[in-house]
Amino acid sequence: MITDSFSIKRYFSLLFVLLFMFSGAQKKFTIVLDAGHGGSDHGANRFYGDLGTVREKDVTLAITLKLGRMLEKNKDYKVIYTRKIDEFPSLTDRTTLANRSKADLFISIHVNASTKSAPYGTETFVQGPDQNKTNLEVAKAENDVIFLDEKDRETFATYDPKSPESLIALKIQQSKYLETSLLFGSYVEGNFVKKDNRFSRGVKQQNLHVLRLNAMPSVLIETGFVSNYDEAAYLASDKGQNQVAESIYDAIVSYKKAIERNGSVPVQPKEIEKPEEKALKNDFRILLMSAPIKYNSGDPALKGLNYILTIKENDLYKYYYSVTNLASVRDNNLKSAKDAGFRNATSISFIPNQKLGTGYYTLELAVSDQKLSANSYMLNTLKDVIRTKEKGKFYYTYGKFSSLEEAVKTQKDLDEKGIKNTVIQKNSR
Ligand SMILES: [Zn+2]
Numbered sequence: 130m131i132t133d134s135f136s137i138k139r140y141f142s143l144l145f146v147l148l149f150m151f152s153g154a155q156k157k158f159t160i161v162l163d164a165g166h167g168g169s170d171h172g173a174n175r176f177y178g179d180l181g182t183v184r185e186k187d188v189t190l191a192i193t194l195k196l197g198r199m200l201e202k203n204k205d206y207k208v209i210y211t212r213k214i215d216e217f218p219s220l221t222d223r224t225t226l227a228n229r230s231k232a233d234l235f236i237s238i239h240v241n242a243s244t245k246s247a248p249y250g251t252e253t254f255v256q257g258p259d260q261n262k263t264n265l266e267v268a269k270a271e272n273d274v275i276f277l278d279e280k281d282r283e284t285f286a287t288y289d290p291k292s293p294e295s296l297i298a299l300k301i302q303q304s305k306y307l308e309t310s311l312l313f314g315s316y317v318e319g320n321f322v323k324k325d326n327r328f329s330r331g332v333k334q335q336n337l338h339v340l341r342l343n344a345m346p347s348v349l350i351e352t353g354f355v356s357n358y359d360e361a362a363y364l365a366s367d368k369g370q371n372q373v374a375e376s377i378y379d380a381i382v383s384y385k386k387a388i389e390r391n392g393s394v395p396v397q398p399k400e401i402e403k404p405e406e407k408a409l410k411n412d413f414r415i416l417l418m419s420a421p422i423k424y425n426s427g428d429p430a431l432k433g434l435n436y437i438l439t440i441k442e443n444d445l446y447k448y449y450y451s452v453t454n455l456a457s458v459r460d461n462n463l464k465s466a467k468d469a470g471f472r473n474a475t476s477i478s479f480i481p482n483q484k485l486g487t488g489y490y491t492l493e494l495a496v497s498d499q500k501l502s503a504n505s506y507m508l509n510t511l512k513d514v515i516r517t518k519e520k521g522k523f524y525y526t527y528g529k530f531s532s533l534e535e536a537v538k539t540q541k542d543l544d545e546k547g548i549k550n551t552v553i554q555k556n557s558r
Contacts, residue, residue, distance in 0.1 A: 157204075157205060157206060157207040158205055158206050158207070158233050158234075158385050159206075159207045159208075159209065159230055159231065159232040159233050159234075160200060160206060160207070160208055160209070160232060160233065160234045160235075160236065160381065161209045161210075161211065161226065161227040161230060161232045161234070161235045161236065162193045162196060162197055162200075162208060162209070162210050162211070162236055162238070163193075163210075163211040163212075163223055163227075163235065163236065163237040163238065164186070164189040164190040164192075164193035164194075164210070164211065164212055164238055165185060165186070165189040165237055165238055165239040165240070165349075166185055166186040166189060166217070166239075167186045167189075167190065167212050167214075167215055167216050167217045167218070168186075168215060168216045168217030169217055170186065170217050171184050171185065171186050172184065172185025172186050172189070172239070172240060173185045173240055173241065173242030173355050173356070174242075174355060175242070175355050175356055175361055177358060177361060177362075180361060180362055180365055183355050183361045183364065183365045184355075185239065185240040185242075185355060186215065187215075188240050188352070188355070188364045188365065188370070189238045189239060189240060189352075190212070190213075190214075190215065191370045192238050192352060192370050192373050192374050192377075193210065193238050194213065195370055195371055195374035196238075196374040196377050196378055197210060197213075199374060199375070199378045200378065200381070205385070206381075209226065209227075209230050209232060211223045211226060211227075223237075227345065227347075231345075232345050233345060233346070233385075234313065234345065234346055234347070234381065234384070235345055235346070235347035235348070236347075236348055236350065236377065237347070237348070237349040237350070238349075238350050238352060238377075239349060239350065239351050239352065240351065240352055240353060240354070240355045240364060241351040241352075241353065241354045241355070241356075242354060242355050242356045243354055243356045243357075244356070245356070246356055246357055246358065247357070248354055248356070248357060249328060249353065249354050249357040249359065249360050250327065250328035250329060250330045250353070250354070251318060251321045251327050251328070251329050251330065251350070251351060251352055251353055252318070252329070252330035252331055252332070252333060252350075252351045253314040253317050253318050253331075253332045253333070253348050253349070253350045253351070254314075254332075254333050254334070254335045254348065254349040254350075254351070255307060255310035255311055255314050255332065255333070255334055255335075255347070255348055255349075256306070256307070256310065256334070256335070256347060306344075306345060306346045306347065307334075309346040309384075309388060310346040310347055310348055311332055312346075312384060312387065312388075313346055313348055313380060313381075313384045314332035314348050315332055316379075316380035316383045316384055317332075317348065317350055317376065317377055317380040318331060318332055319380075320376035320377075320379050320380050321373075321376050324372070324375070324376050324379070325372045325373070325376055327353070335349075350377065352364060352373050353373075408454045408455060409454045409455070409456060409459075410454075410480075410481075411454065411478040411479060411480055411481065412452050412453065412454050412478070412479045412480075412481050413452065413453055413454070413459040413462075413476050413477065413478055413479070414438065414449035414450065414451065414452050414476070414477050414479060415449060415450040415451060415459075415462050415463050415466045415471075415474050415475070415476055415477070416447060416448070416449055416450075416474065416475050416476075416477045417431070417434070417437075417448040417449065417450050417466055417471045417474050418447075418448050418471060418473070418474075419445045419446065419447045419448070420445065420446055420448070421444060421445060421446070422446065423439070423441075423446050423496070423552060424439075424446070424448070425549075425550045426550075431448065432469040432470045432471065433469060434450050434465070434466065434469050434471075436450060436451045436452075437449065437450055438450075438452070438537070438553070439552045439553065440533075440552075440553050440554070440555055441493055441552050441553065441554040441555065442554075442555045442557075443557075446552065449477070450462060450465075450466050450471075450474070452479075454481075459476055462476075463475075463476050479533065481534070482532050482534050483532060483533070484531040484532055485531055485532070485555075487557065487558065488555065488556045488557040488558055489529045489530060489531060489556055490528075490529075490530040490531070490532070490533060490535070490536040490553055490554065490555055490556070491515075491526045491527065491528055491529055491530070491536070491553075491554050491556060492526060492527045492528050492536060492539060492540055492543065492551045492552070492553060492554065493524065493525070493526050493551060493552040493553075493554045494507055494511075494514065494525040494526060494527050494543075494548065494551050495507065495523075495524075495525045496522055496523070496524055496525075497522065497523045497525070498521070498522060498523070499523070500516075500523055501516075501523070501525065506547065506548075507525070507548055510546055510547075510548065511527055511543075511548070513527070513528075514526070514527050515527065526554065527539075527543075527551075533553065536553045537553065540553060
């Protein structure tokens with residue numbers, strides 16, 4: 130008996146070792162390294178008498194290549210570069226590459242800049258609901274590059290932030306990867322402080338396109354300020370670049386250990402595939418607030434939330450955030466709305482393509498104290514614009530639609546024609 134149980138134990142431990150080796154051989158830990166900017170897009174840059182011009186695109190490439198070499202020496206890792214030379218891969222290419230390669234981690238490396246020379250320090254961004262102004266500035270600077278080429282324009286057109294439908298297409302994975310992205314970010318910033326004596330501005334959540342489309346934990350690291358002389362000199366130096374690369378490398382090692390310990394990375398690839406969530410019959414939008422005032426997208430009153438659909442009903446503008454037919458996404462959207470400060474936000478269900486029994490939808494194009502000139506772009510472009518006067522104001526509306534979807538579609542078409550900030554109006558008669 131003793132020998133039998135012994136052999137069974139040995140059999141199992143051998144099996145375990147084999148399984149372990151098999152799974153180890155199956156998949157390397159894959160990291161996409163994205164050197165920010167490149168080619169015609171220089172990113173941030175400053176000229177200093179003794180340093181010359183320090184360009185973001187050069188610093189990010191140098192750090193990326195140094196980090197890549199460190200990782201390639203370790204058999205556990207596979208490295209994929211979005212660029213290895215001075216070129217500009219479109220943001221579409223960057224995210225498509227990352228998703229196709231089924232990477233475990235996406236790291237975008239950048240250099241910060243301020244209009245003042247005093248600010249310094251590192252910060253790491255993860256994809257999340259935007260909440261404060263300073264973050265918005267970073268988002269703007271880093272997102273500006275999107276519109277550099279035609280291909281991006283086409284691709285991102287389908288991700289029009291003003292289009293509520295875009296959320297479905299994106300199948301937002303925010304909450305799924307937020308925790309792990311934050312974990313990795315904290316290792317990176319921690320190393321900058323502990324190993325390199327840098328000042329860390331922290332790990333922050335922000336909507337960044339380069340991160341948003343990624344279906345994996347993703348971070349954007351701002352490695353320092355080119356607008357600050359000391360940091361520009363540091364980032365331009367071999368020593369500085371090596372230190373930054375090493376700190377990120379060590380963070381990757383710690384991160385890999387941590388998630389393997391927590392079992393976040395399944396040993397067998399099969400476990401990754403979760404059953405597809407079943408779509409609900411109805412669409413869900415998050416009602417943020419009703420107000421007598423019209424806020425255009427980007428207005429501070431909307432607290433940084435995108436994907437806003439405004440429906441005017443009985444002189445009140447109702448602001449809806451996002452749309453989905455997945456319960457998990459709906460719950461996540463509601464949480465994002467509450468996190469952004471809409472404490473009373475609530476989820477509202479819509480029957481898709483429902484025709485209104487009585488009444489109709491129309492588009493409110495403009496509200497004005499003055500009559501619009503017949504030569505105005507809007508009146509010249511559109512036929513059959515209806516003008517009404519009420520309490521001394523001129524209201525311009527366009528179209529009659531029996532379903533919300535038709536109204537949304539026409540609104541999008543108008544937006545593309547340059548007629549922006551229209552509001553869907555629901556008339557009950
Ligand atoms: Zn940048």
